[in-house]
Each structure stands twice: as structure tokens, then as C-alpha cells.
Amino acid sequence: MSSSYSHSSGAPRHTCRKERPLTVHHLNQLLLVCSLVLLVAVAAVRISSRSGLPSLLVYLAIGVAMGQDGVGDIHFDSAALTQVIGYAALVVILAEGGLGTKWKEVKPALPAASALALVGVAVSVGVTAAGAHYLTGLEWRQALIIGAVVSSTDAAAVFSVLRRIPLPSRITGTLEAESGFNDAPVVILVVAFSTAGPVEHWYVLIGEIALELAIGAAIGLAVGWLGSWGLRHVALPASGLYPIAVMAIAVTAYATGAMAHGSGFLAVYLAAMVMGNARLPHWPATRGFADGLGWIAQIGMFVLLGLLVTPHELGDDILPALVIGLVLTMVARPLSVVLCLLPFRVPWQEQTLMSWAGLRGAVPIILATIPMVEGVEGSRRIFNIVFVLVVVYTLVQGPTLPWLARVLRLGGGSEAADLGIESAPLERLRGHLLSVAIPEGSRMSGVEVAELRLPAGSAVTLVVRDGTSFVPLPSTVLRLGDELLVVATDPVRDAAERRLRAVGRGGKLADWLGTGPAEGDAR
DSSP states (O other), X not given: OOTTEEETTSOOSSOSSOXXXXXXXXXXXXXXXXXXXXXXXXXXXXXHHHHOOOHHHHHHHHHHHHBTTSSSOEEEOOHHHHHHHHHHHHHHHHHHHHHTOOHHHHXXXXXXXXXXIIIIHHHHHHHHHHHHHHHHOOOHHHHHHHHHHTTSOOHHHHHHHHTTSOOOHHHHHHHHHHHHHTHHHHHHHHHHHHSSSOOSOHHHHHHHHHHHHHHHHXXXXXXXXXXXXXXXXXXXXXXXXXXXXXXXXHHHHXXXXXXXXXXXHHHHHHHHHHHHTSOOBTHHHHHHHHHHHHHHHHHHHHXXXXXXXXXXXXXXXXXXXXXXXXXXXXXXXXXXXXXXXGGGTOOHHHHHHHHHTOOOOHHHHHXXXXXXXXXXXXXXXXXXXXXXXXXXXXXXXXXXXXXXXXXXXXXXXXXXXXXXXXXXXXXXXXEEEEEEEOOTTOTTTTOBGXXXXXXXXXXXXXXXXXXXXXXXXTTOBOOTTOEEEEEEEGGGHHHHHHHHHHHHHHGGGTTTTTOSTTSOOOO
């Protein structure tokens, strides 16, 4: 056990007694504690969803309650271990977020999201650092570190909050892509500011950021494309292997990007996004597995961060945190949004919501461990300020986002629900079996089988309705809740799925409404 971890009620670390060996009984106790923590955290998800309270605050509270000032009285102060585990959890969270990102929503928002992730971060760092220096008296190095740390919007917070709010696709696409992109430049800035010695030439730092982003983007896109191609053309022996393979490919993208001195975080997000829009076999199972793994990563990361903080040390840092947070949310973030979105002529209502939706979460707290590991003077105070800032302003911003969206009259519209299509390759038969579920809101309801007009080489072979399966006739009318089994040969597999999705969006008049097979059908 690390010397940085101890229990205050236990015996001194250095004694003459011989340590007892680890037994199965100890393992059972550890498993019991871990399972209880997970059960409490899962129950907290329900509480947070009902109350509108961001789940990250509940998990942080669990960690604080287990810490040295709480009922658990556990002393934990390893910033290095927290940083390593936090990075690993962030990789999983970015992978889950990328898998759930719809290309058709992100594609038109890419220029704006890129501007926010690069120029917006620079503006936010400068304004926040100036406020921290002149208003709270922090010396410039500490102020720049804080400005860089809190300039990154948190992927976990953005994904979990925005996907519960019916917002226009341009807003969600921009904010999700920004949260996936801006981790990379912020990490580079924090490391640069935390390294001993001044940054001699600012343009060298900009060039380094651009190079790392380019390398990470290239590797992420390449790994994502190769992984998608492999999973679509190689039939694995069990459906449960597909989710594992997808996550392994995403982690490979991160590791390859980092080892190539590129941005591993950008690589894993792009690789996951490519795979998430590639119509992989057994997609619903893969999506559910990634979602569960993302929840576990969030729970573990937030609980560990709660353990690392020492509540009784936060008193002197509350006021500076509130001041810096006020500068960030009321000046730096709105200014960066206005400047970056000026060329795109985004309405002021959307700019207002994007300014308020720059959610911070565990990522800034994890990044605040970098100066602690590097031994920067005052790094513990930096961590405390960032912790208080994230908790207070997440508590304010997260629950008020739905209210602000209603006030600004920003709604998501009434788009038809997308079909749930699961594909299983039939390698020896050179075909695919598509399982199609017709959800509430799909315009496929009321369409006859013949009116689907599937391409030659594909056909609806079975319909499951109210627990009963039957072979449909061309005149069979499809209903909500039906499950269809569609067999398609290799050459027409993609065309068949495009046609099914088009009818799901536009009904039997899909071609006339401009929702035919030629249109993009990203998830």
C-alpha cells in the first residue's frame, strides 16, 4: 500500500509487528466496500436526475464523506495516483462521448467548435488569469495555471447534462465537439505553465499545440477508420466481444497518439466518433456497454477527487474561488463565445446559452493535480481554488440550463425518432441480419412492407409484434413497437440500412421529402 494512503484510526506505519498477509477475507471485505459505494453512487444518479443536481457533485460528496474530514476518516493525498487514474477515466469518458456523438449534428458545427476550442481557450485563459492576478493577488504563474485549468469545459458534465435537454442540434453539436476538442490544448498549456522556467517564445508554444493536435487528429481518424473497417468485415465468435473490441480500439488510439507525441485525448475522441457513426455490428449492445463503462469511470474519478480534497483547508480559498469563477463565467466565457462565433452569425440567444453552458467538472480538478505533481509553489492552493470553483459554479449552472433554454425559447424541435438497428454479420453466408425496432415517434408506423422499397438483395423476413412472430406479406402494415428482421447481402447492406432510416424519418414519402438513401444517416 502506498505511503500516501493511510487510515487515521489505524496503527502507526512503522512498527515492529509483522504485517498480516492479504487473505481471501480481506478481498471479500474490499469487494463489499466497493460494491456498496457503486450501489450508493447508482442510487445517486436517480436522485440527481430527479433534482436536476449534476451527478458529479453527488459523487464528489461521497468521496468527501469517505475522506479524512468525513465519516470514513480515510487519509489520501497522492496527487500522482489521482492524476493517473483521472487520465484513464477521462479516456473512457471521451470514448463514450465520441461513440454517442452524431456526425450529422457535429459536422456543421465543426468550424465553430474548433474556434471555441482554440481561440476561445486562449481568450479565456488570458482574461481569467488577469482577473486572478489583479483581483485576488495571485502571482502570475499561479494565475496562468488556474486560467488554463478552468478554461476546459468538461466532457462528462457536458455529455450528461446536454443530452437530457431538448436543444437545437447546432448548439449541442457545437458544445459536445468543443468539450471533446479543448482538453488537448488545455493540457499542453497547463503542463507548459507548470514546468520549471518561463515559456521563452509564445509562438513556439502555439506551434507545439498545433503539431500535437494535428498528430492526434490524424491518428484518431486513422485508427477509427481501420477499426471500423475491421469490425465490419471480420465476424467475431461472440456478440459480447464487439463492445470490448470497440473500447480497446479507442484506447489504442489514445495510447498511439500519446506515444507519437500527439494529443491522445483528441485521438480517442475522434476514433470513437468515427466508429460511432460507422454502423458497426451489434451496435446497441456496444453503446450500452460503453455507457455503463463511462458511468463507472465517472463514479471512480469523482469519488477519488473527493478523497483527495481536505475540506478544512478550503476556508481561505472560498472567496478567491468565487471571484475567479465570477470572472470566468460572466466575462471570460461570454467574451470567448462572442469573439469566436462572430464570423458564423449565431443568434444572440444561442450565444447566451453557449456562454452559460460552458460546464466545468472533474477535468479541471484533474488538471489541477499537474502542478502538484510538478511541485509548483502554491499548487495545493491552486487545487483548492479550482475544487471550490467547480463545485459552486456547477451547482449554479447545471440545474439552471433547462430554465435558461426555456426563457430563450430554444427547443429541439419535433424530429422523428431514429430507428434502433442492430446488425449481425453472417460471414459464411456473405450477408447481414438487421434487427430493426420501430420506436415511438418513428414515421415508419403505418407504412406497408412493400412501401419500404428495399434494394434488391434485401427483404423483411420476420415481424415480431406483441410477442408473436410472423412472416409478413407485402401488404402488411407496420406498427409502433414492431421488431423487424431484415436479411441483406453484403453489397446492399448499407443501402438497405439507409433506406430503413430514411423511411423512419420521412415515412413512405421519404424520397420526395429529401430524406432518401442518398442523405447522410449518421447515428
